[in-house]
Amino acid sequence: MLLLxxxxxxxxxxxxxxxxxxxxxxxIAIGIGFWFLFYIGTYKVLTYxxxxxxxxxxxxxxxxxxxxxxxxxxxxLSSIITAISSFYLSKDxxxxxxxxxxxxxxxxxxxxxxxxxxxxxxxxxMPPVFIAYGIGYGAPAGYYLLVLGCFLLFSLIxxxxxxxxxxxxxxxxxxxxxxxxxxxxxxxxxxxxxxxIKGVIPQDISTPEGFINSIMSFKTExxxxxxxxxxxxxxxxxxxxxxxxxxxxxxxxxxxFFLLLSEIAGLRFYRVNTERIQPSGERVSRGILGGYYPxxxxxxxxxxxxxxxxxxxxxxxxLVIGALIMIYVYNFKSIPINALSGFPFIKEIMVxxxxxxxxxxxxxxxxxxxxxxxxxxxxxFWIIRTSPVDMNRxxxxxxxxxxxxxxxxxxxxxxxxxxxxxxxxxxxxxSLGTVLMLCVSISGLGTGFGAMYxxxxxxxxxxxxxxxxxxxxxxxxFSIVIATLSLESWIFYVYDIKGVMDLSGKIQIALSMILIIxxxxxxxxxxxxxxxxxxxxHTGIL
Amino acid sequence: xxxxxxxxxxxxxxxxVKNVSLIVSTGEIFxxxxxNGAGKTTxxxxxxxxxxxxKGKIIIGKYDIVNESIKAKSILGYVPDKAFLYxxxxxxxxxxFISSIYSIPKSEALSRTDEMLELFGIKDIEDEFIESFSQxxxxxxxxxxxxxxxxxxxxxxxxxxxxxxxxxxxxKGVIKDLSSKGVTIFLATHSLHIAEELCHRVGxxxxxxxxxxxxxxxxxxxxxxxxxxxxxxxxx
Numbered sequence: 001m002l003l004l005x006x007x008x009x010x011x012x013x014x015x016x017x018x019x020x021x022x023x024x025x026x027x028i029a030i031g032i033g034f035w036f037l038f039y040i041g042t043y044k045v046l047t048y049x050x051x052x053x054x055x056x057x058x059x060x061x062x063x064x065x066x067x068x069x070x071x072x073x074x075x076x077l078s079s080i081i082t083a084i085s086s087f088y089l090s091k092d093x094x095x096x097x098x099x100x101x102x103x104x105x106x107x108x109x110x111x112x113x114x115x116x117x118x119x120x121x122x123x124x125x126m127p128p129v130f131i132a133y134g135i136g137y138g139a140p141a142g143y144y145l146l147v148l149g150c151f152l153l154f155s156l157i158x159x160x161x162x163x164x165x166x167x168x169x170x171x172x173x174x175x176x177x178x179x180x181x182x183x184x185x186x187x188x189x190x191x192x193x194x195x196x197i198k199g200v201i202p203q204d205i206s207t208p209e210g211f212i213n214s215i216m217s218f219k220t221e222x223x224x225x226x227x228x229x230x231x232x233x234x235x236x237x238x239x240x241x242x243x244x245x246x247x248x249x250x251x252x253x254x255x256x257f258f259l260l261l262s263e264i265a266g267l268r269f270y271r272v273n274t275e276r277i278q279p280s281g282e283r284v285s286r287g288i289l290g291g292y293y294p295x296x297x298x299x300x301x302x303x304x305x306x307x308x309x310x311x312x313x314x315x316x317x318x319l320v321i322g323a324l325i326m327i328y329v330y331n332f333k334s335i336p337i338n339a340l341s342g343f344p345f346i347k348e349i350m351v352x353x354x355x356x357x358x359x360x361x362x363x364x365x366x367x368x369x370x371x372x373x374x375x376x377x378x379x380x381f382w383i384i385r386t387s388p389v390d391m392n393r394x395x396x397x398x399x400x401x402x403x404x405x406x407x408x409x410x411x412x413x414x415x416x417x418x419x420x421x422x423x424x425x426x427x428x429x430x431s432l433g434t435v436l437m438l439c440v441s442i443s444g445l446g447t448g449f450g451a452m453y454x455x456x457x458x459x460x461x462x463x464x465x466x467x468x469x470x471x472x473x474x475x476x477x478f479s480i481v482i483a484t485l486s487l488e489s490w491i492f493y494v495y496d497i498k499g500v501m502d503l504s505g506k507i508q509i510a511l512s513m514i515l516i517i518x519x520x521x522x523x524x525x526x527x528x529x530x531x532x533x534x535x536x537x538h539t540g541i542l
Numbered sequence: 543x544x545x546x547x548x549x550x551x552x553x554x555x556x557x558x559v560k561n562v563s564l565i566v567s568t569g570e571i572f573x574x575x576x577x578n579g580a581g582k583t584t585x586x587x588x589x590x591x592x593x594x595x596x597k598g599k600i601i602i603g604k605y606d607i608v609n610e611s612i613k614a615k616s617i618l619g620y621v622p623d624k625a626f627l628y629x630x631x632x633x634x635x636x637x638x639f640i641s642s643i644y645s646i647p648k649s650e651a652l653s654r655t656d657e658m659l660e661l662f663g664i665k666d667i668e669d670e671f672i673e674s675f676s677q678x679x680x681x682x683x684x685x686x687x688x689x690x691x692x693x694x695x696x697x698x699x700x701x702x703x704x705x706x707x708x709x710x711x712x713x714k715g716v717i718k719d720l721s722s723k724g725v726t727i728f729l730a731t732h733s734l735h736i737a738e739e740l741c742h743r744v745g746x747x748x749x750x751x752x753x754x755x756x757x758x759x760x761x762x763x764x765x766x767x768x769x770x771x772x773x774x775x776x777x778x
Contacts, residue, residue, distance in 0.1 A: 283669045283670055284632050284669050284670065284671060285669075293638065293641075293642065293648040293651060293652070294639075294642050295642065295645075296642055296643055296644075296645050298642075299639055299642030299643050300643070302639075303628065303631065303635075303639050306630070306631065306635070307628065307630045307631065310630040310671075311630050378626065379624070379626035380626045380627055380628050380629075382592060382620075382622060382626065383627075383628075383640070383687075384643075385590075385591065385592055386590045386591060386592060386615060386618070386620045387615055387640070387643045387644065388612045388613070388615040388616035388643070388644065388645075389643050390612055537594070539592070539593055
C-alpha cells in the first residue's frame, strides 16, 4: 500500500518548490487571514452564547454538537461522491488493475485518496473553531490534541460509511452508467434529509420560547451518532473535569469498524463493479437537438453543456451543492422573524445576513462549477489551442457556461429566502440587484482564476476545485462579497439610519458606490484578462 | 507552403530546437525523423502555435503563426501523437463541433462530416461516445477532424499510431491524395519505411538541429536506404 502511495507523495514533493511556495504566498496569506477572521467570529459568538443567562453553557455545548451533527451529513455525502470518483472514475484505475497489485492494496490507496479529498477542506477549516472553544474555556494543552485526534476519527467514520455506501450502490444499480447510481443516491439522501429535518425540529418556532425550545430539542443527543460521541469525548476536558476515555474508544473502534467494513464491501464488490462501469460502446440517441448546428460563438458552450450532463464526475457535485442549499433555504424558513420583531431594523439585518450567506453559497458553487470550467477541457485543450478560436472568445464562452446557471440559482435562492422572511419590496430589489452584480464579478473572477491556474491533467474534476488555486479563489470571492455588502450597509446606514443627507453624507454615499463598482469591475475584468494571457502562453497541455 | 526561418526553442536552458530553417513547398510531403528527444514534436508544436519559438519565424501559407495565429490556424490541420479528445462526445458530435469552430456553414459541415466518417471507416460508430473508441479508431477520428476544414497544410506527429494494416493502407492513400491536391504535409515519424515510401524529402533531426535533408531519389540510391542513413546520423 505504501508503495502505491509513493508516486502520489513524490508528485506532491516534486510540485512543491521554493518558487512555487513564493508564488503561492499571497494565497497562503489570504488563507491565514481567513483562519484568523473565522477564529474571531467563532470566539465572539461563543462568548455571546455563554453569556446568556441560565442557558449559556448548555447552548454552547449544543452548538458544538450541532456543528458536528451537520458535518456528519455533509461529510458522508461528500465521501460517497468522492469515493465514486476515486474508486471508479479515476484515470489511474486501469493501470493499477493491470499491475500485480493486491486488490486490498488498491482499495486502501483509494480509501486514503477518498478520505483526503472529501475531508481535507473541512479538516483545514475547523481548527479556528476548536481554538476558539479552547481559548474561550481556558482549556489545557491536552484538549487541542484530543479534539484534533477525535475529529480525525470522526472524519474516518464518515469516510468508512461513505465508501461502503458507494460500493454497495454501484453494485445494486444494474445500469451500466453510474449516473443512475448517483441519481439514486441523490433521491435517497434528499428524502433522508427532509424527514430528518421534519422529524427533529418542532414546528412551533414563532415565539422566542418556541425558538429556544426548538434548539434545545434538536436531537443531536442520540448516543448512537458520532457527533454525540465527539462532544462527550471533548467537553469534559474543556471543562477540566477529567478525561472520558469511553467515548474516545467508541470513536476509535467505530473508525476502525467502518474502515474495515468499507474494505470488506470493496473486496466483495470492487472487481465486479469496475467491469460494470467500463465504457460499453453503446449508441447515443441524437435527441431533439440532434439537428442543431451551433455557430462558432456557441459551439464551445453547447459542447460544455452536453458534456456536463453526460459526465458523472461533474454533475454529481450538484448533489453536494443541492443538499447544502436545501438546508440553507430550510433554515431561513425556520427563522422566527415574528418572534424577533421587537428588534429595530431586524428585517434589514436579516436580509443582509441572508446576502452574506448567499455570498458564501455563491463562492462555494463557483469554485465547483466556474473555477473548474477551464480545466474541464482537460488534455483535449490542444484542440482549442490549435484551432482558429482566440482565447478571448474561449474565455467568454467559459464565463457564460458558469454565469448563467449560477446566476439563475442565486437569484432564485435569494428571492425565495427573502420571500420566506417577508422582506419589503425595496429590500427585495436591492438584494436581487446586489446578487446579480456579485454573480457577474464572481463568475469573471472564477473564470479568470481558473484560466490563470488551469489543471488540465487532473485525475478527477473534484480535485480541481479542491486545489490551492480553488481555495484561494473561494476566499477572494468571499472577500469581494463581504467588501461589497459592507459598503452597501454603510450606504444604508448613512442614508436610512443615521439620516445624514448633508454634503459629507452625500460624499460618503457616492464614494461607497464608486468603490462598489470599482471592486466588482476589477474582480470581473482583471482576472479574465490575465487568465486569457496565461492560457495563450500555456505550454503544458499534451 | 511552410517556412521555418531559423527557429529555436529552449526549456530551462536546454535547447530543444536550435536554429532550424526549412521550406516545405506546396503539395510536398516532408518527413522528419530522428531519435527520441531529438526535437521533432517540439518543432511540430511550434508550427501549430502550441509553443512559441524563442527565436525565428514560422510561416504557414502566408501567415505568421505567432503574429497572425488565427489566420494561420484556420488553414492548418494537426494530428498530435497523443489522441486526447472530448470523451463524452460522439464521433459525429465531435466533427460537428470542429466544423463549428472552423466556421464551416451548416450544410457543408453536415455533408463533410458524413464524407469524413465514410472516408475513415468510422460511420458505423458515429453515434458512440469517443471514450469507448480503440486507439486506432481515435486516430482515424483525429485525421477526420484535422481534414474536415480542408486545410492547406497538415502537420502529423506519428501518423500511424495504433492503426491496423487496413488503416495504414487507407491513410497512406489519403496522404498521397492530399499531396496531389496541393496540401503541404509535414510529418514526424519513427517509422522509417513509411517515411521512405511517402515523403518527397526527409530531414534528420538530432539534438534540436536538422543535420541533413535528403530527397526520395537520394535515399533510394544509398546503401541500406533510410534505415542505414538513420543509424549513421543518429550515432553522430
